[in-house]
Amino acid sequence: MNVPDGTLVRSRVVGDPRDPLAAALDRRLTGYAVFEPQEALLLDGGSRGIVTFRDGVPELVYYTGTDHGGPTALADLAMPGPYHVELYRLGPDELASIGAHEELVVPPGMPAERLAGDPALAASTRRAAPGDRELSVADDSDESGQTEPGAVEAFLADEAKIDAIKTQAREEAQRRAEEWGFE
Amino acid sequence: MVEAFAVASGKGGTGKTTSTLALGMALAEEYDVTVVDADMGMANMLFHAGLSDVETTLHDVLAADAPVEAATYERFGMTVVPCGTSLDDFRDADPDRLREVVAELAADTDVLLLDSAAALDSRAAVLPIVLADRVIVVLQPTIPALSDALKVQEYATSYGTDVAGLLFNKVHDDDAIERIADKTERYFDGPTLATVPDSEAAREARRAGRPLLAHAPATPPAEAFRRAAAAIEVRDGGPEAVADRFRSAVIPDSP
Numbered sequence A: 001m002n003v004p005d006g007t008l009v010r011s012r013v014v015g016d017p018r019d020p021l022a023a024a025l026d027r028r029l030t031g032y033a034v035f036e037p038q039e040a041l042l043l044d045g046g047s048r049g050i051v052t053f054r055d056g057v058p059e060l061v062y063y064t065g066t067d068h069g070g071p072t073a074l075a076d077l078a079m080p081g082p083y084h085v086e087l088y089r090l091g092p093d094e095l096a097s098i099g100a101h102e103e104l105v106v107p108p109g110m111p112a113e114r115l116a117g118d119p120a121l122a123a124s125t126r127r128a129a130p131g132d133r134e135l136s137v138a139d140d141s142d143e144s145g146q147t148e149p150g151a152v153e154a155f156l157a158d159e160a161k162i163d164a165i166k167t168q169a170r171e172e173a174q175r176r177a178e179e180w181g182f183e
Numbered sequence B: 001m002v003e004a005f006a007v008a009s010g011k012g013g014t015g016k017t018t019s020t021l022a023l024g025m026a027l028a029e030e031y032d033v034t035v036v037d038a039d040m041g042m043a044n045m046l047f048h049a050g051l052s053d054v055e056t057t058l059h060d061v062l063a064a065d066a067p068v069e070a071a072t073y074e075r076f077g078m079t080v081v082p083c084g085t086s087l088d089d090f091r092d093a094d095p096d097r098l099r100e101v102v103a104e105l106a107a108d109t110d111v112l113l114l115d116s117a118a119a120l121d122s123r124a125a126v127l128p129i130v131l132a133d134r135v136i137v138v139l140q141p142t143i144p145a146l147s148d149a150l151k152v153q154e155y156a157t158s159y160g161t162d163v164a165g166l167l168f169n170k171v172h173d174d175d176a177i178e179r180i181a182d183k184t185e186r187y188f189d190g191p192t193l194a195t196v197p198d199s200e201a202a203r204e205a206r207r208a209g210r211p212l213l214a215h216a217p218a219t220p221p222a223e224a225f226r227r228a229a230a231a232i233e234v235r236d237g238g239p240e241a242v243a244d245r246f247r248s249a250v251i252p253d254s255p
Helices: A018-027 A040-044 A070-077 A092-096 A110-116 A119-128 A131-136 A149-157 A159-180 B016-027 B058-062 B087-092 B095-106 B123-131 B143-158 B174-185 B200-208 B220-230 B239-247
Strands: A007-014 A031-037 A049-054 A057-063 A083-089 B003-008 B033-037 B073-075 B078-081 B111-115 B134-139 B162-171 B192-197
Touching (some): A018 A031, A018 A057, A018 A083, A049 A070, A049 A092, A057 A070, A057 A110, A057 A119, A070 A110, A110 A119, A110 B143, A149 A159, A149 B143, A159 B123, A159 B143, B003 B016, B003 B123, B016 B033, B016 B111, B016 B220, B058 B087, B078 B095, B095 B111, B111 B123, B123 B143, B143 B162, B162 B174, B192 B220, B200 B220
Parallel strands (some): B003 B111, B003 B134, B033 B078, B033 B111, B134 B162, B162 B192
Antiparallel strands (some): A031 A049, A031 A083, A049 A057
């Protein structure tokens, strides 16, 4: 996916990927977010996830580490934080220049479900989506926050990723035990 | 017989307090049960258990302003120790005193359930997991919740606390959950205790200020919580030995 250079509007490290998704929705951002999970450094050397937005609503998702797009890319990107996230603004024409890329399309509420685990944010995002988006792409989440099992099972099938999450958590627990004065 | 369980999830919104009280009520059919709101920064057990008007809470005990027994309430067949919601009281509370409180409560009960913080980012949040014998991990079948549950397990085992099992809560899709639970179990040291369907009954119970098993005992989620409780084999241990262990737990006095 080739993304034009946008105007940086926000850059920060967040513990929860909900923050940038909510910020994009609040600003009705047209542009894209670059997610760089800290754990990507462990797993595949600085991979990034790109999420494009039109008027605050996610459209396309791509993950550089696996070359996956769409819902699969969200599963790749779903890791415990922190993430370094940058939000960029694009003009509508610039966004259109990325192209249609059906294989990269995600339903409007899916990033909030998959990355943030936040059904309320997913519901607000779906409400903000134009009607044709909801009709053109079957959203895997209903109003009560139900999610498609496929991506969860794909996540659970990725043993290397889960091992990396566990290893990182153990290291963090041991490091903090010293900080917190646990013997 | 005393065993202390931390009911934990790395993420908020999984229904941890509902689960703690439901497991407590189900286990109280067989055991003396004490439930403690150990989520000291975001207490909400008092709202779930109809205790929002009580004067004395765990915060007062942790601030050394009250003895433990002043903050224990007999409700729904259990002993309930709520936390308060005042930020001032929270600031005055010394989380390290939790160890003493747990030791004192352990001397007089069969099962201790510690409702833990939905975070692993501070000493106070992790303390209940450190103090417990085993952790019950409450999660939803979503990627963020699974990631956080893995983190809870690794923290727990790093600090010498075993995993009693997984409790899938707020489950929507009955077919997929069996496959997801099977795959999830491969990464955890404990079994799936139950899968609890999402239900309006849990939200109604919360609004009514009553535990789910008191408010809607014949509903599918209530039955699932009872199955989860039945799947937990409470381990024998002398109360004195346990109290001693909590007193000599790995946490040093605060500086």
